Amino acid sequence: MDIDFFLSSLSKLPLFDKWAWGAVSVAVLAAAGLILFIERRHFAARDKGGSWLSLRLLSLFVLLPVTAGVIVIPSMAISGPEALAYFYLALLILGPLVWFAGHSLCGRLLRPAFSKGESRFMAASGLLILFLPFAAATVAQGPIFLASRGLTESAFQAAPAAALPHATGPVQRFNLPTVGLIYTQSLIAPPGLELERIDRKVGEIWADTATSSRDILCRDQQNVHLMWSAREPTPVLRLYWRLNGQRVQADFSPVTVADSAEPREFTITFRPDGIDPPVPIPRSRASIAYFVGPDRLYFNSLNPLQPGETFANDCIMPGYKRVDSEKEGPPQAVALMFFQSANAPYLRAEIKRPAEPQSNRQP
Known part of the structure; x- marks a missing residue:
């Protein structure tokens, strides 16, 4: 994981989210600490407090890395669907076997030694502690999201009205x-x-x-x-x-009035590396076509961003340029879609590049 990206994402969280996830983290740490405290008291009463601490340290610094390595390293070395198959096999079978077997072996070698049942208990409680953060995040994610969204919506709805500055x-x-x-x-x-x-x-x-x-x-x-x-x-x-x-x-809301004049034809100027629409076009409406074979057009949605583009500026403006224009070839057509209603089919219009001599086409 990119730590800079993680920290940047964390810093952009709303204040409520930071406090909520902070509270969840404290609760997870408290629960893990309580489990460890009860464990230590249990084994200290049986004169195995030192063995308990040794096994916990071995679990953290030896058994956990070995188990993770058994799961992750081979799956990264394998390619294709076999990698995913191995990952799930190791996660569900090999990893737990290594984890429990390692606890049993280490527990037997310690002095005073742990019984087989005690070693298995330590392995199971260790897994519980490891899964606590994931379980807590899964349970808390929905309520935190809904509460945060509700607070955000309330703050926006409470904004006073003003004259539109545009x-x-x-x-x-x-x-x-x-x-x-x-x-x-x-x-x-x-x-x-x-x-x-x-x-x-x-x-x-x-x-x-x-x-x-x-x-x-x-x-x-x-x-x-x-x-x-x-x-x-x-x-x-x-x-x-x-x-x-x-x-x-x-x-x-726009105000449309009846106009007896004929509307203009929606024409697009096609360049070798892009298009010039007469007005800005929302990119989610548009697809652009280029040749992928003799007389065969491929329509590519303009929703995916090109390098340097962002959804914050998502208009197809005059001067729009295709980054891969040399690979794609000159754009041959633009398709625009309009949605009437949920129960009606969408309407699709195609604006094509003016016909050129056959010799000028690029495959």
């Missing part, structure tokens, strides 16, 4: 084949603004867009870009940011 661009209308009319709009943030969160209203529920599919919006730094079809519900958003050190919120 400059709202005009609602633009485009026509897409097989989809029909779509709308786009951009919210441009003023310098220095930092959005904390964007919620989207789905039915009567407000959902954090950072933890759900962002098909109707994307972010470019602190700017927010919307794209939705006439067959989809108009987005209803709630934006949170800091104003003079205090968290505030503002609701926003």
Whole structure:
């Protein structure tokens, strides 16, 4: 495990989570200490306190590394599915055999010696102590997550309302084949603004867009870009940011008005190494296609990030470039998907690169 990554992740936990997991850790240490204390009293009453301490030290510094080595080292040396098969075999059979046999052997060699039953008891209690942290984490994870989420949601919901600081661009209308009319709009943030969160209203529920599919919006730094079809519900958003050190919120929903003018065709400019859409596109809507054989296109979702990209800035902007463009070849098409409702099929539109002479195609 990367210790720097672990410490960085730990430092980013909310304060409640840190205290909660700290309490769980203290409880685990207290339980382990209680088990060891009761064990020592039990064996000290039988004049085996020194043997108990020796076996516990041998368990920690000899038997535990040997058992872990039997499980891990061969599974790392083996490749393929056999490695996983060996790992589970060693974890469930070989590891426990080595652990219990080692305790029996060491217990017999100590003076005063342990009986076979006492050695097995020590081995079992040692396993219990080893599994305590995992069991506690499994049991506590759900309640801590729910409690932390509840506190976080309460803090956001309690934020006072304020005027939306973004400059709202005009609602633009485009026509897409097989989809029909779509709308786009951009919210441009003023310098220095930092959005904390964007919620989207789905039915009567407000959902954090950072933890759900962002098909109707994307972010470019602190700017927010919307794209939705006439067959989809108009987005209803709630934006949170800091104003003079205090968290505030503002609701926003685009206003579409009837327009007798024909919508523009949604056209994309194709470059050898990428594309230039007319407006920012949420990456979860888009796939890009390139040739994988003569006249055979492969559509690759743009949801996976390229090197240097982040989900915090997840728009397909004008100037979008494919990192592996030399390997993939020039993009040949872009597919956009729109979701009408849970019970209706999604709509898919393809915008293709203008036809080129056959000799100019790259396989």
